[in-house]
Amino acid sequence: MIEVDTIAGMRAQVAGARREGQTVGFVPTMGYLHEGHLTLIRRAREESGLVVVSIFVNPTQFGPGEDFEAYPRDLERDAALAEGAGTDVLFYPPVREMYPDGYATYVTVEGMTAKLCGASRPTHFRGVTTVVAKLFHIVEPDLAFFGEKDHQQLLVIKRMVTDLNLKVTVVGVPTVREPDGLAMSSRNVYLNGSQRAAAVVLSRSLAAAREAFAAGERDPAGLAALVRRMIEAEPLAAVDYVEIYSWPDLADIGRLDRPVLLAVAVRFGRTRLIDNTVLR
């Protein structure tokens, strides 16, 4: 595995692979890698000649007072894990490489970014689409792999790629979970023991919603209320949102008569966790 921290170095690696006619697969991350990230990397390994992984804690997608400084970082451990999962090039630019003095350009997807996580984190997706657009221009991947754990992000990236006529194919990868159902996340390390035990309520409430849907529930408000009741019954959990929108366009719906995304965000102390399921 080759490690590079400059844009020029990254471009040189891809240029070499391109001359050899290799397919380039790309997995953007913020590091502190876990089995979810490694599943994306393995998938990229299966489908690409050159596997590029980026590690960049992107300041523009954190709001004021959020956890940019505190976000867990361990480059040495990440490098070993990334290499073990089949990474060829690890790209970890410093912030000033991506956002030099005078930086002033942002990419914004409108509409669907105002909902769900965009409502509680108003500048978040602007930061995500900006950094992903930049990374796509630097790496020029054929394939890019994103987790369904961040389902709104996946849909927003797909929208950006379509709208800006980017040549990359975006591949969504199912959420990887702990044995008790908690979606793996770098932020899970913030949870203390009792919060970690309580956090299972996210996946349990979504499972209950899937059961109710399978049993014939077709009222989105009823389904959302069921999920909210379950989460609110957990004393350590504070609901940020429980919402249902059509999938994949995230439009408002009156009945569950087409595929929908049921998504939740819940706080445990200062830690905010998200999870989702698609009902069809």
Ligand code: AMP
């Ligand atoms: P992050 O480092 O949290 O920004 O995540 C980088 C990529 O890994 C994103 O595409 C995430 O959706 C994906 N990812 C994070 N956690 C998981 C998970 N538990 N299962 C699948 N993909 C994940």
